Amino acid sequence: MLTSFRDLKADPQIRRSEHITHWEKTRKAAASIAAGLSLSGVNKRFDNRHAVNDFSFDIKPGEIISLLGPSGCGKSTLLRMIAGIERPDSGRIVIGDIEVSSTGRFLPPEQRGVGLMFQDFALFPHMNVIDNVAFGLKRLGRAVARREATAVLTRMGLADYARAYPHLLSGGQQQRVALARAIAPRPGVLLMDEPFSGLDARLRHEIRNETLAILNEVGATAIFVTHDPEEAMRLSDRIAVMSRGSLVQAGTVDELYHKPHNIYVAETFSELNIIPCRIISGWAVGPMGRFRAQEGLEGEVMLCLRPHQITIKDEADGVAARVLQNFTVGHETLMELGVSGLEKPLIIRTDAAHARPGGSEVNLSVNTENALFFPRP
Numbered sequence: 001m002l003t004s005f006r007d008l009k010a011d012p013q014i015r016r017s018e019h020i021t022h023w024e025k026t027r028k029a030a031a032s033i034a035a036g037l038s039l040s041g042v043n044k045r046f047d048n049r050h051a052v053n054d055f056s057f058d059i060k061p062g063e064i065i066s067l068l069g070p071s072g073c074g075k076s077t078l079l080r081m082i083a084g085i086e087r088p089d090s091g092r093i094v095i096g097d098i099e100v101s102s103t104g105r106f107l108p109p110e111q112r113g114v115g116l117m118f119q120d121f122a123l124f125p126h127m128n129v130i131d132n133v134a135f136g137l138k139r140l141g142r143a144v145a146r147r148e149a150t151a152v153l154t155r156m157g158l159a160d161y162a163r164a165y166p167h168l169l170s171g172g173q174q175q176r177v178a179l180a181r182a183i184a185p186r187p188g189v190l191l192m193d194e195p196f197s198g199l200d201a202r203l204r205h206e207i208r209n210e211t212l213a214i215l216n217e218v219g220a221t222a223i224f225v226t227h228d229p230e231e232a233m234r235l236s237d238r239i240a241v242m243s244r245g246s247l248v249q250a251g252t253v254d255e256l257y258h259k260p261h262n263i264y265v266a267e268t269f270s271e272l273n274i275i276p277c278r279i280i281s282g283w284a285v286g287p288m289g290r291f292r293a294q295e296g297l298e299g300e301v302m303l304c305l306r307p308h309q310i311t312i313k314d315e316a317d318g319v320a321a322r323v324l325q326n327f328t329v330g331h332e333t334l335m336e337l338g339v340s341g342l343e344k345p346l347i348i349r350t351d352a353a354h355a356r357p358g359g360s361e362v363n364l365s366v367n368t369e370n371a372l373f374f375p376r377p
């Protein structure tokens with residue numbers, strides 16, 4: 001059975017009929033040979049400022065990775081360097097077993113075996129849907145390219161739109177066409193830059209799930225750029241958290257949530273109450289009381305508590321607080337509380353039944369089982 005588009009290119013006469021049969025039989029997106037990816041010490045400056053700074057990261061074949069961070073932290077620049085649209089100042093990029101970028105070497109995008117998908121879809125407006133999808137398959141010859149494109153469109157529920165022009169399609173349909181065009185050549189790596197951010201919330205959810213299903217079918221390695229932590233958590237096997245051009249921490253959602261290396265990573269994945277404490281004889285002492293601290297901590301530290309780790313007690317002991325404001329957030333109530341010695345309000349989340357009105361005096365209990373401590377900056 002044909003396993004890769006590269007095989008097809010290598011031996012078109014032998015493979016074509018088998019290839020088409022496979023597509024038509026399965027009506028599934030045919031598999032790519034997923035490529036691994038290695039970035040070592042990649043740098044890029046604009047106007048003498050680092051957009052990407054000494055970035056090193058290895059991705060396994062078939063992994064789905066998100067590059068996550070706020071706007072301007074270098075995610076797109078990194079993706080563009082992997083794609084071959086941007087030239088690094090230094091560093092090395094290897095895709096599969098091909099060195100695509102290093103000192104004195106720079107392969108263009110079409111020689112990297114990557115598929116690209118951008119936020120604005122970037123469909124060719126003067127081409128109909130099938131020609132858009134067949135565009136990257138030109139080398140197969142027109143007839144095979146069109147059959148291949150038809151098979152992908154059928155898999156994605158777009159066969160009826162094959163002759164439509166992009167401007168006649170909804171945002172969701174354009175997005176599907178863009179994905180079809182990206183996967184049709186069976187790239188070893190799919191690169192996607194904020195692919196869902198142009199869609200409204202409901203459609204985004206649907207298309208994201210659909211994309212994930214297709215990626216699983218295709219088996220290609222995929223790298224998403226996103227500034228949305230929830231999206232990264234839903235999509236990825238691993239997330240690379242970036243700040244100011246640098247990789248801060250990479251890991252699974254579980255690792256990043258439970259073992260963040262610093263407050264920046266911890267805050268990326270949840271609201272955080274940051275409470276200054278001082279370590280005295282192995283205890284962290286501060287406005288929220290006195291807690292056993294991990295071994296090895298000394299001096300001034302930050303105790304980080306997630307909203308669910310703080311609850312309102314019925315008993316009169318515990319940490320005294322005053323309710324400042326309440327907000328209903330779906331089935332939960334988000335409460336802001338004032339605590340003596342804390343500059344910022346404490347945030348907790350509770351069900352509506354346990355919420356107290358503004359101005360109430362309450363007592364708090366703190367669950368420090370998974371509390372995070374970091375040195376004070």
Ligand code: ADP
Nearest residue numbers: 046047051069070071072073074075076077078
């Ligand atoms: P992100 O994708 O995380 O929003 P970018 O990679 O687009 O971030 O940008 C990183 C930094 O590089 C930003 O400060 C941005 O202004 C700058 N930058 C990106 N592309 C260019 C360019 N072509 N010319 C000059 N500066 C650029």
